[in-house]
Amino acid sequence: MTAPEQARLTPVLTRRWASPRSWDIDTYRQLDGYQALPAALSVVPGRVVELVKASGLRGRGGAGFPTGLKWSFLPADSPKPSYLVVNADEGEPGTCKDIPFMMADPHALIEGCIITSYAIRAPFCAIYIRGEALHAIRRVQHAVDQAKAAGFLGRNILGSGYDLEIVVHGGAGAYICGEETALLDSLEGRRGQPRLKPPFPAVAGLYASPTVVNNVETIASVPAIVLGGSDWYRSMGTEKSPGPKIYSLSGHVTRPGQYEAPMGTTLRQLLESAGGMRDGIPLKFFTPGGSSTPIFTTEHLDVPLSFDDVAAAGSMLGTTALMCFNETVSVPWAVWKWLEFYKHESCGKCTPCREGTGWLVQILRRVVTGAGTLEDLDTLTDAASNIAGRSFCALGDAAATPILSSFKYFRSEFEDLVTGRRPPVVPERSMAEAH
Template sequence: MTLTPVLSRHWDNPRSWTLETYTEHDGYTALRKALQLPPDDVIQAVKDAGLRGRGGAGFPTGMKWGFIPRGPGPDGLEKPHYLVVNADESEPGTCKDIPLMLATPHTLIEGVIIAAYAIRAAHAFIYVRGEVVPVLRRLQAAVAQAYAAGYLGRDILGSGYDLELIVHAGAGAYICGEETALLDSLEGRRGQPRLRPPFPAVAGLYACPTVVNNVESIASVPAVINHGATWFRSMGSEKSPGFTLYSLSGHVTRPGQYEAALGVTLRELLGYAGGVRAGHELKFWTPGGSSTPLFTAEHLDVALDYEGVAAAGSMLGTKALQIFDETTCVVRAVLRWTEFYAHESCGKCTPCREGTYWLVQLLHRIESGAGTETDLDTLLDITDTINGKSFCALGDGAASPIVSSLKYFRAEYAEHLRGGCPFDPARTTAWADRPAAAVEGPR
């Protein structure tokens, strides 16, 4: 399978972020086509293409747009519709949306206008992490260019359609990547997930019908409108069609963004990336960020689409492929991830708030060599208490790397119980010399 540069094909152009460069490469032609169609036809075009959400769950984008209610509600009033772009990229290992917004922000803006037109929204928001100031500035400059060119504002391109687009700087919390927590944050409240139903399509931003989509999902829309469903479906698989960005990081020769058709394998992507760093071999990797179950070298040929990864026991997620070689301590890596989730838990529900805290305590004890065999079973007990019982998916994400690492690397956990981390020679020697009672540590 070859790479399929669509979103990234002009990233290396000088001043790729400017309106002039974007229009030189057919920028905003898809918008002109879309504005000549009824909104429902635009939704149908995205449905026919089979575009799925690129933010994690893979939910069909056109279907999500179609959930927006039409006409007046029970009170006889028709509420305004909103489009919100989730640019709060904060999953460890995920790094595709920020380079996209830096390199070609107008791809996202054009997609926003088309999507907002399709769902009949007069206001749209791009919710960006507040820490990434260069991205905020570039997006704001691109939005200003789009307003000046008549692509935003009143009577866009003489179509009679009006749209206001706001770039919003988020407060910088991982939980705000969850769509309902993002909406609370956008409304000025503390970012915490909402109870569903009602779903955002019925009662989202300001209790009005709202569509929340990932950056890459929206940025893919102009290509779908320009080239059609048949072209889009010529890439990928039947149930996971199209192209996507895979983020390779960690112990790889040439880390970066690799745009390929869904269904490519890690073995193929490593071929483009120069393989695992010289002199080393693959030990484990994440297919969709740290919140997805780990894979090992035996999964090199798993098709990286939604069905293939799920069948192998993980999730495609954000396609953040973190590569770890044999020098990495899996216990230490999982501990660092778990510390992140414990820190980022919003505290709204007990399973996640308390469970992540105790997972960190246990992993610290195991990693330091003070744990016991019982601690491994306790880890699984706590993850079972969190998984599927927490208010949102953060708890599930915290449990996933622990359960999967114990599945594939229980022997390495057991090695820690016999004298500390085997990847730290000084610590291993020190713990090996200690009596068994001391190694067990305090209970």
């Protein structure tokens, strides 16, 4: 049996999603819920950190940094308390895994928070959820209340002497708050803007104290690792990217949604599970990890979707937000829509991002309306290259990526628009009406 087949038969992260009232604590406990917690509390915190290190779990929020290693960066001799912050902002276009997770199985997140907080000796944990996801905020808060009533939260958890408080915090709907330091500023009541690093959150994070910031899926993976062990976890996925992963398929696929499979599964395999491309129209291009990751084409259908394999192919795994576009889609139009988003969401703190995104949108508007020139295409390349790597945080890089990667594979489509070989994607009249 192949790894992808095994993952479909034995889900780990999504095993409770189809159960009646899967979000309720009774359902969770019937399906191994809160069994990892007493096991974790029975050993010293450092043992839990070492277990997660040995499992090879890498952050599921986009960067793929080794989770256990990140936990071990907290200074052991700090006079200040340590904190755990869960990044559930999920604002990346195409990313849609964490909110369904919190809706279907919030107690897996809560148990993961408790175990992680214990491992890093944190008395306080904050779960920062995107403000528009009110339904998820309510469901996670209900799970926190249930866990506290059952004795899994609060003072002297399960008689271990360990105390923990979890606060569910609703954000204000800003994409920039997905950046960990902007999220911390927002939690502290400030405007969400990225901080200068160093110092890194591990040294001076929330309230200038040592802080671990992890994604929902990362933290929710911890109870399964504690129960199954590091060898079991490494039996799935690839050597450098072990474990299962939730892949979000959206766009022109027959059955869009969340698909759990081992790390290293290919888009071709995922499309087979999703019923293929909708209406039989072939795939043209896709994002392996959301709009901020360089696009792939049909030549990348068999690239293993793991952190290292995707990087070797010229992109980033990101949040495994696989937006699939068929052959009817104009690449310049898609890039323009993405850039409109990044321009709107720029926090304005640094010049390259604040000014650069605006100029990119203006030029792209000319291109898609048929009013652009070949010189505009050179300007787009030059401007995007000067934004990438020069902005205060990764939002500038995210805005430059669609330009640079689309020019790599589809520059001819831009050239056809500005030379008149292809009609405008958006007529100027329609553009004016839209504004």
